[in-house]
Amino acid sequence: MNAIHHDGGVQRRDVLKTGLIATAGWWLTDRAAGATALPAAAGRAKSVIQIWMWGGPCHIDTFDPKPNAGYDYVGQLEKDIPTNVDGIRINENLPLLAKQADKFSVIRSMTHGNNAHETASYIVQTGRKAGDGQVYPCVGAVVSYFKGYGRGYKGLLPPYIVLTKPQGRFSEAGFLGNKYKPFATGGDPSSRTRFVVEGVVAEGLTPERQRARRDLMLGLDTLRAKRADDPEMVDLAKADEQAYDLILGDAGKVFDLSEEKDELRDRYGRTKFGQACLVARRLIERGVPYVTINYDGWDTHKQHFTAMRRMLPEMDKGFGTLLDDLHQRGLLDTTIVWWGGEFGRTPRVQWEPPWNGGRNHFGRVFCHVVAGGGFKGGRVVGATDDKGESVAARPVYPWDLIGTMYLLLGIDGKATLPHPQGRTVHVSPQPDEGYEGGGLLTEIV
Amino acid sequence: MIRAYRTNGWRWVAVAAMAVASAAQDPVFDGGPARPRNRIDQTVFGRLAELGIPLARDCSDAVFVRRVYLDVLGTLPTAKEAARFLDDPAPDKRARLIDELLARDEYADYWAMKWCDLLRVKAEFPVNLWPNGVQAYHRWIRESLKNNLPYDQFVRALLTTSGSNFRDPAVNFYRAAQGGEPMAVARQVALTLMGMRPDRMPAAQLAGLAAFFTKIGAKGTGEWKETIVFFDPAKTCTNPAVASQPVFPDGRPARISPGQDPRVVFADWLLAPDNPWFARAIVNRAWSWLFGRGIVHEPDDIRDDNPPSNPALLALLETEFRAAQYDLRQLFRRILNSQTYQFSPLPGGSHPQAAAQFAYYPMRRLEAEVLMDAICMVSGTQEEYQSPIPEPFTFVPKTIRSVQLADGSISSPFLEMFGRPPRDTGLESERSNRITADQRLHLLNSSHIRRKIEQGPPLVALYTLKDPEDAVSKAYLLILSRRPTDEERRRIRQHVAATGRGREAMIDVVWALLNSTEFLYRH
Numbered sequence: 001m002n003a004i005h006h007d008g009g010v011q012r013r014d015v016l017k018t019g020l021i022a023t024a025g026w027w028l029t030d031r032a033a034g035a036t037a038l039p040a041a042a043g044r045a046k047s048v049i050q051i052w053m054w055g056g057p058c059h060i061d062t063f064d065p066k067p068n069a070g071y072d073y074v075g076q077l078e079k080d081i082p083t084n085v086d087g088i089r090i091n092e093n094l095p096l097l098a099k100q101a102d103k104f105s106v107i108r109s110m111t112h113g114n115n116a117h118e119t120a121s122y123i124v125q126t127g128r129k130a131g132d133g134q135v136y137p138c139v140g141a142v143v144s145y146f147k148g149y150g151r152g153y154k155g156l157l158p159p160y161i162v163l164t165k166p167q168g169r170f171s172e173a174g175f176l177g178n179k180y181k182p183f184a185t186g187g188d189p190s191s192r193t194r195f196v197v198e199g200v201v202a203e204g205l206t207p208e209r210q211r212a213r214r215d216l217m218l219g220l221d222t223l224r225a226k227r228a229d230d231p232e233m234v235d236l237a238k239a240d241e242q243a244y245d246l247i248l249g250d251a252g253k254v255f256d257l258s259e260e261k262d263e264l265r266d267r268y269g270r271t272k273f274g275q276a277c278l279v280a281r282r283l284i285e286r287g288v289p290y291v292t293i294n295y296d297g298w299d300t301h302k303q304h305f306t307a308m309r310r311m312l313p314e315m316d317k318g319f320g321t322l323l324d325d326l327h328q329r330g331l332l333d334t335t336i337v338w339w340g341g342e343f344g345r346t347p348r349v350q351w352e353p354p355w356n357g358g359r360n361h362f363g364r365v366f367c368h369v370v371a372g373g374g375f376k377g378g379r380v381v382g383a384t385d386d387k388g389e390s391v392a393a394r395p396v397y398p399w400d401l402i403g404t405m406y407l408l409l410g411i412d413g414k415a416t417l418p419h420p421q422g423r424t425v426h427v428s429p430q431p432d433e434g435y436e437g438g439g440l441l442t443e444i445v
Numbered sequence: 446m447i448r449a450y451r452t453n454g455w456r457w458v459a460v461a462a463m464a465v466a467s468a469a470q471d472p473v474f475d476g477g478p479a480r481p482r483n484r485i486d487q488t489v490f491g492r493l494a495e496l497g498i499p500l501a502r503d504c505s506d507a508v509f510v511r512r513v514y515l516d517v518l519g520t521l522p523t524a525k526e527a528a529r530f531l532d533d534p535a536p537d538k539r540a541r542l543i544d545e546l547l548a549r550d551e552y553a554d555y556w557a558m559k560w561c562d563l564l565r566v567k568a569e570f571p572v573n574l575w576p577n578g579v580q581a582y583h584r585w586i587r588e589s590l591k592n593n594l595p596y597d598q599f600v601r602a603l604l605t606t607s608g609s610n611f612r613d614p615a616v617n618f619y620r621a622a623q624g625g626e627p628m629a630v631a632r633q634v635a636l637t638l639m640g641m642r643p644d645r646m647p648a649a650q651l652a653g654l655a656a657f658f659t660k661i662g663a664k665g666t667g668e669w670k671e672t673i674v675f676f677d678p679a680k681t682c683t684n685p686a687v688a689s690q691p692v693f694p695d696g697r698p699a700r701i702s703p704g705q706d707p708r709v710v711f712a713d714w715l716l717a718p719d720n721p722w723f724a725r726a727i728v729n730r731a732w733s734w735l736f737g738r739g740i741v742h743e744p745d746d747i748r749d750d751n752p753p754s755n756p757a758l759l760a761l762l763e764t765e766f767r768a769a770q771y772d773l774r775q776l777f778r779r780i781l782n783s784q785t786y787q788f789s790p791l792p793g794g795s796h797p798q799a800a801a802q803f804a805y806y807p808m809r810r811l812e813a814e815v816l817m818d819a820i821c822m823v824s825g826t827q828e829e830y831q832s833p834i835p836e837p838f839t840f841v842p843k844t845i846r847s848v849q850l851a852d853g854s855i856s857s858p859f860l861e862m863f864g865r866p867p868r869d870t871g872l873e874s875e876r877s878n879r880i881t882a883d884q885r886l887h888l889l890n891s892s893h894i895r896r897k898i899e900q901g902p903p904l905v906a907l908y909t910l911k912d913p914e915d916a917v918s919k920a921y922l923l924i925l926s927r928r929p930t931d932e933e934r935r936r937i938r939q940h941v942a943a944t945g946r947g948r949e950a951m952i953d954v955v956w957a958l959l960n961s962t963e964f965l966y967r968h
């Protein structure tokens with residue numbers, strides 16, 4: 001068993017990493033208290049798997065259990081279980097994750113105070129406050145900007161992929177624009193036949209017919225032939241070439257889960273979420289820098305406890321197996337796994353009609369889980385009061401967490417992003433932007 | 446120009462070959478030789494001659510009918526409408542079609558969409574007009590276009606209305622400027638109504654403009670999300686970036702008597718006939734909407750050091766627009782009837798300034814909503830839009846076309862992928878019509894589009910026709926608004942023979958036409 005370190009003694013290196021000096025400056029201003037250099041893990045992470053808990057999962061029913069808070073708080077989910085790290089306990093419906101607490105850290109003191117899905121999603125996924133007139137890109141778009149095309153990434157698969165559907169009405173790319181939007185796969189990875197990724201896999205079309213169709217299309221397209229030198233047509237030809245490399249070339253095989261052993265597919269769970277976790281691993285293996293699994297169903301206003309009993313084991317299987325699988329393959333060290341939603345849920349159960357045992361939105365406190373890519377495992381950051389209603393120690397704001405991820409990814413928080421109106425905008429909030437903060441998560445890197 | 450090609454020997458050959466090819470009339474895309482038809486053409490042709498830029502020919506009727514439907518209504522002509530126009534022998538049929546289309550309701554639907562992009566009509570973050578406000582505002586914008594409200598009156602309403610965001614919809618102009626803060630309002634006024642980028646304006650100019658908007662009060666009512674916007678003389682502004690006294694953008698200080706609403710004073714200045722910004726901004730925008738680029742390019746970046754490519758053309762449009770009492774339909778009518786608008790998409794020759802001087806009609810990918818509607822029309826299918834937030838859910842009736850969507854917050858993966866603007870900034874460039882690999886994947890190979898092609902009722906009817914030649918004729922008219930050439934028929938026959946199965950081969954043909962440049966691009 002590993003021991004828990006609440007204080008989180010930060011390993012520091014005396015030598016600054018070249019290329020990250022600007023980050024170091026920011027690091028120093030942020031944590032002025034004695035920090036002298038970058039942590040060893042800075043720049044270690046190559047990719048991110050984000051498990052987006054769409055709707056806002058309840059913190060006290062998952063990674064911040066309050067077994068003694070009473071029935072009005074815990075309802076029918078009163079039991080917690082020990083993990084393989086002394087002192088960390090989580091809900092009893094997460095047994096697989098309980099065996100791997102040494103691989104992840106739990107941040108129990110996440111807070112931003114907003115209770116609206118859209119705004120809260122924006123804050124948590126961009127690390128920016130809403131309402132300053134800017135629409136910032138989310139982490140995936142920023143990573144795609146710094147680690148995607150033109151920055152060393154040459155894969156045919158888009159650098160930012162969403163499994164399976166986009167969140168909608170959340171402008172992932174913000175002012176970075178369309179180019180940095182994620183590719184959403186659509187389809188169902190747990191399908192008994194094939195994971196039909198929209199556009200890449202077309203059921204019932206043989207490669208021969210695909211080729212004959214392409215020949216027909218080009219043969220009939222006289223306008224394209226006549227205007228071949230037009231910049232629009234040059235772009236079209238390029239887009240076609242990339243598209244057909246995925247349709248007819250090898251790159252599309254990443255979505256063919258029949259290449260995986262049945263035993264492993266079973267361990268992930270034959271659910272949409274479980275198989276999406278497996279696809280995420282396959283994408284990361286092929287160098288895709290950012291994968292989001294949009295996992296919906298957590299907005300449990302009604303029949304909360306029934307939903308949790310069904311969904312927590314499913315989540316445990318997918319998430320738990322993903323950590324184990326990444327670890328077995330030596331990928332966890334360079335892959336950040338980031339679990340969390342836009343907020344928590346009201347610790348006090350709404351028993352009254354029409355909710356009849358539901359939980360509402362709760363932006364004051366929620367928890368996130370991080371693993372890999374330079375994040376230490378077996379730690380707990382922050383704490384909540386005995387009913388999970390307020391932050392009792394070490395508040396962590398979304399920008400604290402996201403800033404730490406950027407550090408691990410080697411992305412300079414002080415760097416500027418291209419802005420359509422030519423404004424100077426930085427990757428992370430700068431000291432003069434007036435953000436309150438708990439500081440970067442030095443205790444777990 | 447010569448020097449540019451000397452270093453690129455192979456391109457020289459390509460250009461020479463093209464110049465020769467363009468001399469011959471293309472049977473599909475070209476009409477007769479170009480000839481000036483109105484003062485717009487005289488101005489454009491004059492500039493082209495001055496710079497030695499070869500002109501394109503007139504476009505063919507088939508190209509024209511498709512183009513003008515897409516540009517005026519945002520829809521394709523039906524097969525019937527296309528055939529009727531192609532078979533009409535009247536020499537003035539283009540002018541008559543323009544008038545007919547400008548009078549149709551879809552004109553208001555389509556242009557309301559454009560205006561809602563600029564005015565940032567969106568229920569949710571970051572604009573937060575809320576669903577009721579969005580519906581009211583969209584309806585008012587659409588009605589204004591439908592009734593051809595003169596543009597100066599439209600802008601006066603935006604600037605000076607007071608009242609409820611539900612009952613006096615124009616007040617949403619202020620609500621859409623984040624929080625109604627004077628600086629945010631000034632930025633929106635400069636960008637949207639004057640075509641200027643606030644970030645390129647001198648700080649003092651913006652500060653003086655913002656001071657006109659410091660007396661806008663807002664208060665809630667008992668109704669959920671209802672806000673009353675009103676003139677509040679007692680209101681004070683604490684933002685140090687806002688000037689203490691209003692100054693017109695031309696540098697003259699405004700004199701405002703006590704009790705006078707400064708918004709009205711500003712509107713009077715902006716809408717005065719000699720105001721140098723007002724007419725210029727809108728005529729340049731309208732031009733860019735029809736040609737894909739402004740006379741000042743970008744169309745919302747008017748400033749001294751970004752000169753128009755043809756100053757006389759811009760001046761002419763301004764004069765005509767004022768003389769026509771700010772009649773937007775008339776502005777469109779003038780441009781649509783010009784030879785410049787009716788140029789072929791095939792350039793008359795290569796010249797580095799041909800695009801900026803409008804020497805041919807430029808190809809542009811259809812906007813997300815227009816493309817979705819075109820695919821739906823051809824396949825006789827519908828899309829379903831809904832919004833899960835905020836509760837209660839919003840379900841948009843299936844009969845609503847994509848261009849009719851009022852709310853920028855209600856979207857779909859398709860619209861997002863194809864660059865529908867999030868309506869966050871009001872910039873023209875927010876809409877992206879750039880083609881990307883994932884768009885191609887979707888069009889070529891997704892189940893979404895395949896289902897429409899394989900199961901859409903009008904297309905299924907084609908697949909069951911006995912005579913394949915008849916099916917090909919109907920497919921061309923339905924999808925490309927024209928009839929196939931002999932060469933095209935020959936290629937299709939070849940494909941059918943190689944495939945063996947008639948239905949599958951015909952599905953391939955429809956698929957190929959839907960994925961062709963002619964279908965996907967304005968041309």
